[in-house]
Amino acid sequence: MIEYWNENWPVMLEDVQQHAVMVLSSLGIALIIAIIIILLFLRRRNWLNGLVYFFSLLYSIPSFAFFALLLPVSGLGMRTAIIVLTIYSEYVLLRSFITGIREVDPQLIEVATGMGMTKGQVFCQVQLPLALPAIFSGIQVALASTMAMATIAATISAGGLGQLLFEGLQGQQVVPILWGTVLTMALTLVCAGIVQFFAWLLTHRWKGVMEK
Amino acid sequence: MTKPIIQFKHVQKRFGDNIIIPDLNFTVNQGEFVTILGSSGSGKTTTLKMINGLWQPSAGEILIDGQQISKLDQVKLRRHMGYVVQQIGLFPHMTIAENIAVVPKMLQWSHSKIDRRVKELLELVRLEPGVYANRYPQQLSGGQQQRVGVARALATNPPYVLFDEPFGALDALTRSELQQEIKRIHESLADKTFMFVTHDINEALFLGQRVMVMHKGQIIQFASPEVLVRHPATPFVEELLGTVQQNENLWRHQHD
Numbered sequence: 266m267i268e269y270w271n272e273n274w275p276v277m278l279e280d281v282q283q284h285a286v287m288v289l290s291s292l293g294i295a296l297i298i299a300i301i302i303i304l305l306f307l308r309r310r311n312w313l314n315g316l317v318y319f320f321s322l323l324y325s326i327p328s329f330a331f332f333a334l335l336l337p338v339s340g341l342g343m344r345t346a347i348i349v350l351t352i353y354s355e356y357v358l359l360r361s362f363i364t365g366i367r368e369v370d371p372q373l374i375e376v377a378t379g380m381g382m383t384k385g386q387v388f389c390q391v392q393l394p395l396a397l398p399a400i401f402s403g404i405q406v407a408l409a410s411t412m413a414m415a416t417i418a419a420t421i422s423a424g425g426l427g428q429l430l431f432e433g434l435q436g437q438q439v440v441p442i443l444w445g446t447v448l449t450m451a452l453t454l455v456c457a458g459i460v461q462f463f464a465w466l467l468t469h470r471w472k473g474v475m476e477k
Numbered sequence: 478m479t480k481p482i483i484q485f486k487h488v489q490k491r492f493g494d495n496i497i498i499p500d501l502n503f504t505v506n507q508g509e510f511v512t513i514l515g516s517s518g519s520g521k522t523t524t525l526k527m528i529n530g531l532w533q534p535s536a537g538e539i540l541i542d543g544q545q546i547s548k549l550d551q552v553k554l555r556r557h558m559g560y561v562v563q564q565i566g567l568f569p570h571m572t573i574a575e576n577i578a579v580v581p582k583m584l585q586w587s588h589s590k591i592d593r594r595v596k597e598l599l600e601l602v603r604l605e606p607g608v609y610a611n612r613y614p615q616q617l618s619g620g621q622q623q624r625v626g627v628a629r630a631l632a633t634n635p636p637y638v639l640f641d642e643p644f645g646a647l648d649a650l651t652r653s654e655l656q657q658e659i660k661r662i663h664e665s666l667a668d669k670t671f672m673f674v675t676h677d678i679n680e681a682l683f684l685g686q687r688v689m690v691m692h693k694g695q696i697i698q699f700a701s702p703e704v705l706v707r708h709p710a711t712p713f714v715e716e717l718l719g720t721v722q723q724n725e726n727l728w729r730h731q732h733d
């Protein structure tokens with residue numbers, strides 16, 4: 266294993282970097298789209314439910330097929346991979362965001378309204394901060410699943426750690442597969458740690474008190 | 478001297494086909510402490526929520542200080558109406574000081590003014606500001622939380638304060654302690670109109686200068702505790718009072 270690393274580390278590091286870029290840009294785009302959708306449709310329940318349903322349908326398309334189907338549209342390479350990964354994480358993000366926001370105690374929302382908050386203030390000062398834990402757990406799930414799924418993107422020449430897996434698969438070697446797995450896990454852990462840190466930063470003051 | 482401040486004129490409230498309140502008429506004067514007494518489903522909370530515009534009447538009109546509520550800016554109106562609820566409704570992600578400061582912040586008070594007000598209010602509800610200001614609601618007992626709830630409702634010195642069964646979930650001792658406090662606060666603040674919904678008859682009689690007894694969306698009797706006890710308007714009120722009659726001496730003693 267060490268030997269393989271010594272021989273291939275520049276390529277492997279490049280794979281890690283590609284993988285990170287692919288996953289993080291998909292997540293970033295999905296996050297922005299989720300925020301826009303929530304802001305536009307939060308008060309239009311039917312629209313929102315319809316959208317979630319639509320994304321759940323997309324989510325159920327097998328990823329391999331999805332990559333292949335998009336090839337004629339957006340070609341080989343990372344662009345197609347990012348589109349597919351964005352769509353997959355969109356569903357997870359949207360679901361958890363909506364659940365988080367809807368599960369905020371309706372009593373609190375009524376009190377906030379009764380105190381004279383506008384709808385925007387209720388959202389920014391009450392619903393959003395209280396939904397943050399759920400929002401962050403949604404981001405974590407999306408992150409982990411996108412990290413794993415992104416390995417398949419190697420089949421459409423998008424690069425990333427999937428290349429190691431497929432190299433091992435084709436050459437019937439265990440070592441590259443192990444490296445691919447280990448590096449994917451390591452990258453996931455690091456990114457998850459960073460997300461966790463932001464979640465802690467934003468919620469530890471009051472969450473910490475609640476859990477005691 | 479009495480100035481009508483909250484008036485209901487032929488107010489009706491229905492949810493779908495279900496008429497909660499068929500035809501409600503009453504007037505509350507400035508500076509009064511009115512308790513609304515009724516069992517669940519009597520329409521008392523519905524009545525309260527129509528005063529701060531959380532719910533709109535299906536028919537009739539509500540006048541606040543002579544103006545039709547439907548023509549007022551609801552958000553502005555609510556900022557000048559304190560609101561205390563049974564579930565307390567403190568925001569768990571804000572400290573006690575931040576909770577109290579919500580409405581002052583919306584009205585863009587200066588930092589120093591807010592700080593001073595928070596301190597003043599915590600003292601009013603007898604919570605040591607140095608100890609409690611920076612705690613979170615979950616770190617306080619139910620009784621302490623409701624003290625904060627009251628402080629928050631009074632933050633901007635609103636001319637009206639609405640209470641929706643605020644002490645319903647508290648134990649008897651804490652409840653009676655808070656009842657005394659709320660009475661003291663009302664007496665110490667001139668011209669504040671308090672509307673207080675409760676299903677506890679002792680509470681209604683002890684706190685209210687006038688008690689509005691509601692049943693099935695209608696006012697059965699609206700009178701001072703003395704009149705209510707001496708001359709119950711209907712057998713329903715009589716029955717309601719039956720449980721209390723024996724305690725009369727006790728509350729009268731406190732009331733005088």
